[in-house]
Amino acid sequence: MADKDTPAETDKHRREPPSPELPVERLVTTEHKLSIGKTTLNYQATCGTVVLREPDSSEPEGKGQSKGEKARASIFFIAYTLKTPKTANPTSAAKKPAQPRPITFSFNGGPGSSSVWLHLGLLGPKRVPTDAMGQCGTPPYALTDNEFTLLTDSDLVFIDPVGTGHSRVAEGEKMAEFHDYQRDLDAVGEFIRLYLTRHGRWSSPKYLIGESYGTTRAAGLSRHLQDKHNIHVNGLMLVSMAVDFQTLSFDHGNELPYPLYLPTYAATAWYHHALSTAMQKKPLKAVVAEAETFANTDYLLALMQGSRLNPERREQIAERLAQLTGLSKAYVLRCDLRPNEFRFFKELLRDRGQTVGRLDSRFLGLDRDDAGEQPEDDAGMNNLVGAYAVGINRLLHETLGYKNDAPYTVIAPLWKSWTWKGFENKYVNVGDSLRRAMHACPDMRVYVASGYFDLATPHAAGDYTLSHLGLRAPLTDNVQVSYFEAGHMMYIHPPSLARMATELRQFVRSDLNASTSASSKQ
Template identity: 45%
Template sequence: MTFIKNKRCVAIAGVLSFLALNGMAQPGGNRQQQGQAAAVIPPTDSKGSVVALPVDPTGYIVSNSPNIPPPVVTKHSVTIKGQVINYTATTGYLQLKNEDGKPKANIFFTAYTKDGVSDKSKRPITYTFNGGPGSSSVWLHMGLLGPKRVVMTDKGDVLPPPYSYVNNEYSWLDKTDLVFLDPVTTGYSRAVTGENDKQFHGYVEDLQSMGDAIQLFSTKYDRWNSPKFLAGESYGTTRAAGLSDYLQSRHKFYLNGIVLISSILNMQTARFDVGNDYPFPLFLPTYTATAWYHKKLPADLQQKDLKSVLKEVEDFATEEYNIALLKGSELTGQEYENIVNKLSRYTGLTKEYIRQTNLRIDIHKFDKELRRTEGLTVGRLDSRFTGRDYNDVGVTPEFDPSNTGTISGPYAAAINHYVKAELKYNNDLPYEILGGRVNPWNYNNVQNRYLNVAEDLRSAMANNPHLKVWVLCGYYDLATPYFAAEYTFNTMGLRPEQRKNVNFTYYEAGHMIYIHKPSLIQTKIDADKLYDEVTKEINSAIVKSR
């Protein structure tokens, strides 16, 4: 493996709230049945009086109240690699407060912890989230890491509604406990009444709220001595890299590993702005992979395997193409035509179109152009998928067929049913899957420049020499291309001893690697190796210290 819900409160007059995750056994009844809720006890204040909890007339939790109930606890099991894993699911809120105790926001979480673990210090825990910014953690929760996964075809095509999910035999729960966190204004997470949610909508602000939520969970549930990991996808990798430094510097909270799924740490690599030529060579190999998949390359290239083709294109992108972009108008006529010919060869686009772009192919225009003569567009998140616009004369696609046409419906149905039906958790708010409620996102820390969090990660690695970084890339990902991720790590100034802790794996899939079942299976194999490697290193260090 190469890793390179008028809100009002009603008084609680009896047993109304579910037992929080505190390990307390309650008498009476079998707690091990799948989906069975634990016993319930009423919360009290410091004087022993029963407190009012925020519920509406139907009993649903009101999430933006400063008074929140304890989490809901249920018991379940899942079979992974032939082994039955009994586990506890804990669903509810972590409340962020000012130092004077005033509530600011309620962060929704779902935690899965393996039963029968006597020593938490030997059991890894992984804090995980998605990206956007503005996305809930549903994708990694119901697609890759969690104990349930959405049912799709092996390729990743959507089945007819109503959709379904099954036990995830490729869950990471056999190797690590899992905590899925939704940033403020995603999922069920909200700022409390009277607090402006915009105070959480920015790079720095998001790191503070998410980092403080991780610290709070670790303290509340006694996980400071556990091997600790972060796992993020897309902008979630941006968050994870920033959190690695924030957690260390703010809370002295040191990590064992970071998992970056469809990574983007340097925004300059993916912004097609006039004067910024970085994306053009960095996106080119993914253009080639896309054209190869859709059989738009010349015959000699189509006959080769994908990796061989990509190696040829990577060399061209790094050398000839990069130099040509640097020379700009200083290119001779022959040099210009040579680049035109090769770009046409490697993208499946006509030479005339290449000339019209002035050698600079924008991703969205590529998605429209590659199969324009057939009246089809290709996906951005996953370029294996195609869509059809209202007409064929537009410059860019009307929608991303690999997003709205593929994954949104099944994942929304899955999480909304699962949380209520199996985790026994009710909430009056809509579960915000992925939307624009966080816009505009605040990048005040990087005015007049691009956000680049690679330095945050490098700093974290320098201060924590045991920190492992695993980067997962999809060849058909046109949102966060693999070659751009490689470039970022190659140029972030890692020392040799740090570089050996960075590992890359590649999959013939798109942005959501896991919707492609062969890649889902391989990802599980690769994840096992990571957790086994870290566990082995910890155990070895313990032995040597004795």
């Protein structure tokens, strides 16, 4: 890759604040090249902040005068735009105007995560390299060109929600105000509207891609953008789906997660050779299929009976659970047939002195001792966070020329204090927002990526959510689901990364091809 030119702050979108306490909108733009095989991508990178303003409730309205606006927060973003090559025959080009390039808005989850994971793991022109399994190596880690970038087919905008990355609230504002489901949609939705307006992208096919809680945000935004801004997106790309929280919440009286996590328990035990010899000889997908069948039939029926389940049947269910999970029958019985995720992380390999990861159960961790109900850390996250922190700081300072002494917040534990206005006293489920968005825009498509070794948002929970959206035919055909032999961030696994990149490119191209075909018929 030919590196950048000298960074230059652009005046085009710079907006000085009217008073010192308001945040400054500062953009830095650089030019780059990326070689992918025989193709060279010439692109422009823009990073910086956009100030979000809202009506000032403290300012009274006068006659014929509306309330003034007040800066509430600034959103930090990094955008990549492919430069259109100059044509050798401008007369010919004028007869066939180029179709606007798609634009994809990307964010991660948490809530409390910056956009760094999808940015440096899958979509952007740079990525954190990993070995054949997905390990990031040893410090100080590496950053390399990404031949799998989606920039080949779509311009990219990575959004850091308020409180992550370099996104902050204005002086005097409360950070916690934005740490709410609806206020988060308001902020990210307003940023998307501003970006489309300022950069002249209203005519572009529009996509949202989110991971984990980012899928919650994407599903909510799909309807919010329609209602609030009249923006209809062409498609959603949902990585490690978390749309119905009842499927993920191990609460007393909620039986749903136990059968939905079981197939991933089985996949994890198979991966670590914790199953019987006969089960280990079977391929992964066969083991997962057996677990799914049991989970959807005998196991679910047994859980529904509660204390009415007769002792003999209880023993039979425990025996089959032990066969599929690698846990002992005695332990399964002590758990009342209901081993939750943290117990599984700690118990599966307890006799080996190891724990399994939550985000990616292929990864192993070590605790101080082998007692206890849950592991001290998530081995999957420990593999990633240091490398991605190095990657984003190197990218900003060395490549994009964004000089800022403030720490870039890779991830903050905002999920601990996140609020859920509108979902009080019930499980969060934004599936109906997605359904309504698809019913309102029947051409909208959805791509879902699920990892067999993801014990944060298991693939069976995502499948259950999709099958309970209430989509009317034929809109169910607009949903595409792909499964990967990896975890929550399946793209750290090189074979999964290659296939996923191909599928995302095809997903985006399909709308562009349809648009081109429609134009040619006119």
